[in-house]
Amino acid sequence: MVLPILESSKLRSGVDFYLAYSPERVDPANKKYNIRNTPKIVGGITPESTEMVEVLYSQIVDTVVPVSCPEVAEMTKVFENVFRSVNIALVNELAQLCEKLGVSVWEVLDATSTKPFGYMPFHPGPGIGGHCIPSDPYYLANKAKEVDFHTRFIELAAEINENMPYYVSFRIMETLNATGKSLNGAMLLILGIAYKKDIEDIRDSPSLKLVQLLSDKGAKVAYNDPYIPKIKLSQGSLASVEVNKENLSSADCVVIATDHSCYDINEVATYSKLLFDTRGATRGLKGDNIARLGE
């Protein structure tokens, strides 16, 4: 797509410019890996293009990894996202099974994480968000269909992950129901709107979806997110409220949707009449008022 546009300028590929693709590899809020120390993949349309762009990036990146063509570079990026999407969906499915079997998915995954080889921890939650994981796998799924191939893991992962806000909303309804309350008319306080902890990014955040779903079912929803002062719902916009004793105790149910590090989980657990925790942030705490995803 890009080459014809560039060539329409009368500049010539391989003479006046060199074209290569180098996918983004960014993990927001990751304190260990940044642009410099994250190896950068480069695939050019010719060996010279790869080499030129490799030289360019090597000025700011410690390790540049040349590959044979832009297609391989793109597949690399998409597969990295597919890997995460599938593994998150796998633990989300496990969370739903654990609930039915009466074991705690958090205890299981904490114990599993002590395996020092052949395992990588992923965590259940209310769904997936951000700019990459909810969307990039679909590029590959669509491309695959052009060659009569159906990417079944991508489809299954999407189905399970995209269902999580719905599943969590039903679990909240069920938790309220056990105390004799309907979700319709209940006052809820949702903690955390960003798609993951300690960032201010709400793109495709499952918390937003969850807030919308709960509102649609008649709940009166308030939220807090120290990074997100305001959100838009189909009914209008909402402003973040404070997390304090009064707001916690006046809600029929408090929901931990995103477990920002700044939340005082003990305070939240102490003052909430009912607490639904989608992130395992309260694991280790006991209390009849606490319900968790995957338990």
Add this chain to the structure above:
Amino acid sequence: MVLPILESSKLRSGVDFYLAYSPERVDPANKKYNIRNTPKIVGGITPESTEMVEVLYSQIVDTVVPVSCPEVAEMTKVFENVFRSVNIALVNELAQLCEKLGVSVWEVLDATSTKPFGYMPFHPGPGIGGHCIPSDPYYLANKAKEVDFHTRFIELAAEINENMPYYVSFRIMETLNATGKSLNGAMLLILGIAYKKDIEDIRDSPSLKLVQLLSDKGAKVAYNDPYIPKIKLSQGSLASVEVNKENLSSADCVVIATDHSCYDINEVATYSKLLFDTRGATRGLKGDNIARLGE
């Protein structure tokens, strides 16, 4: 199941004996992790049982990880195997897609493996084998059905992994077909029968399945495995032959089924008329006689 058997001896649980479950965590041929430095999960039927078995294992294991009950201990083990089964199936699916898209799955996965966070490398191949991964996930799948739950990732992973020997046998047929030969009547030399490299374990090995499938289709199959002197097929038994210039060059197609480290891949590639590589052992080598899974 075990408690009533033990109690039928008139010994009393918690007085005369303590019962706990501690799952196996063994990775055959792993040189870094052994019984001593692999954390061991222990879940007893009572807190005292957990503690007693923890004390027992701590005599020979550096780290014992107590969990609340045998069910959590068992779920941990099964999920570790599910994780591997699913991730192997995911790259096996990717291999099939890469072949159709005309990019090399080996190049893609080598490049992906340079990501220093959020990724763990898995490798495509002719299927899964060994004592754990092909069977343990089914225990969970069956248990899940008792509580009206269908473990879709386990089912999908099993379907893709168990199809791999069939897929590889078709790719071999296709590779021969491109040279104008039918699989029926072709002389094949299969390298590697153990279910993974550098071990002598053939339990549920996909290579065995592959040899059987190719024989059933009329191929004359010989094999080499330095660790496995003899194998049984439905038609009778076969003895391992040497890997030498004569045996390599007289086969219509040589197949790398398990890439034992002792194989001289250059020699294999040089003398094979046609070489089908299911493990990416020949990556980097060029030659019109080489075909690979996932390309």
